Structure formats: structure tokens, C-alpha cells
Amino acid sequence: MKLYGFPASPNTWKVRALAAYLKTPLEFEFVDLLQGAQQSPAFLALNPTGRTPVLVDDDFKLWESNAILQYLASKNATPLYPSDAKSRADVTRWLCWDLAHWGAQACQPLIFENLVKKFANLGPADQAAVAKAIEAFTKEAKMLDAHLARHKYLVNDTLTVADFAVAAPLFHAQGAGMPVGPYANVGAWFGRVSALPCWSETAPQMAAAA
Ligand SMILES: N[C@@H](CCC(=O)N[C@@H](CS)C(=O)NCC(=O)O)C(=O)O
Structure with a gap:
């Protein structure tokens, strides 16, 4: 299998971290987003x-x-993607929340405004967009923190692909100015997830600077 992506x-x-965790060989091809390679006919x-x-x-x-x-987890029949209907729906719930709220409204705008713009020379952060994203981050992180006060991981107190999805943007928390400080349970959970060697094995160069 081959993954086309941008490491940072x-x-x-x-995805690379999950493949490393599952020991699934994954060929990697760099897509240079800063050069617009994602708009080439071959990539489209x-x-x-x-x-x-x-x-x-x-x-x-x-x-x-x-x-x-x-998909990667399904191919491996791993406990990271449980097969009973309720647990699987619970994983899907967190993946949906990640897409609709945590990523789209909170983490990604902060990563774009405070980090990507700097690296890509796209000008200053839009402070209105930053304020809106901080408000969203605060709302969602509060809920996440309360959940993690009662649970070791997001679903069934055991590691699943949901933890991979929700934890991933937090690697850029510092560089992107995510206000993670007040959320001790999120911090402790992120410590557990990020300590998995699969993240450092697949880490982008940029993570150290972020
Ligand atoms: N919902 C998508 C989001 C993908 C996405 O926005 N990728 C960004 C990099 S994080 C990208 O390729 N941006 C290039 C562009 O929008 O031109 C996913 O989870 O795969």
C-alpha cells in the first residue's frame, strides 16, 4: 500500500503512526502542499x-x-477498531466529532493561522479566525477533559483508532497556540497516546519546531 501525504x-x-503501530508496511510519497502539488492532474x-x-x-x-x-484497522482485525456494534459506533462517534468539531472548528484553524501561515509565508494570522477557533477549542476541550476524567482512552478505556485521530493535532498544540493548559485530563491522556513509539517513528521534522 502507498500513502500520499504531507508529513507534518x-x-x-x-495514518503513518497507525500503520507503524499495526506493523503494516506503507510506502510513502511526499506531496508538496507548499508547492501546490495537490492540484497536479496526477494527484487529482x-x-x-x-x-x-x-x-x-x-x-x-x-x-x-x-x-x-x-480501513487500515479493518484489514488487520485489531482491537483498535472493535467489531461489536456499540463499540464500533462509539469509535465512529469520536471520528465524526473530530471531523465536525475538534478538527474543523478548533484545531485546524489554529494550526493554519498560527503555524502554516508562518511556515508558508502566507502573512499574519487572522485574529478574528484565531479568536473563533479558541472559543471552539475551549468548548470542545472542556467536554473532552470531562470524558477523560472518567476514562483512560476515548472508547471502552482501551486504545482505538479514535485516540489516534483526536490526539494527532495536539502534537502541534504549542506552535499552534492551542490553549491546552487547563485540561489536565486531556494532557494525561495525550501523554499516554503520544508515548507510543509509532508516533516518534513517523514524526515529521517540523514537529520539533511546532
Ligand atoms: N478531512 C480531510 C482533510 C484533509 C486536508 O485538509 N488536508 C490538508 C492537509 S492537513 C491538505 O491537503 N490541504 C491542501 C489544500 O487544501 O490545498 C482528511 O481528514 O483527510
């Missing part, structure tokens, strides 16, 4: 939305990082 992006990193043939990551497994092309996490 949490969407790419979490893999993902017409022009975004990374994309997984190619023989003639199957899969985009959307949380779908890729589920």
Missing part, C-alpha cells in the same frame, strides 16, 4: 478534492484520513 500534517501523521486523479492524505491499495484509492484509519 496531523491527517497524514496519524487520486483525490479530486486536492487534499492529503490518500491511500492507494492496488486499484482502491481512499481519501479522508479517518476513513483511511478505519
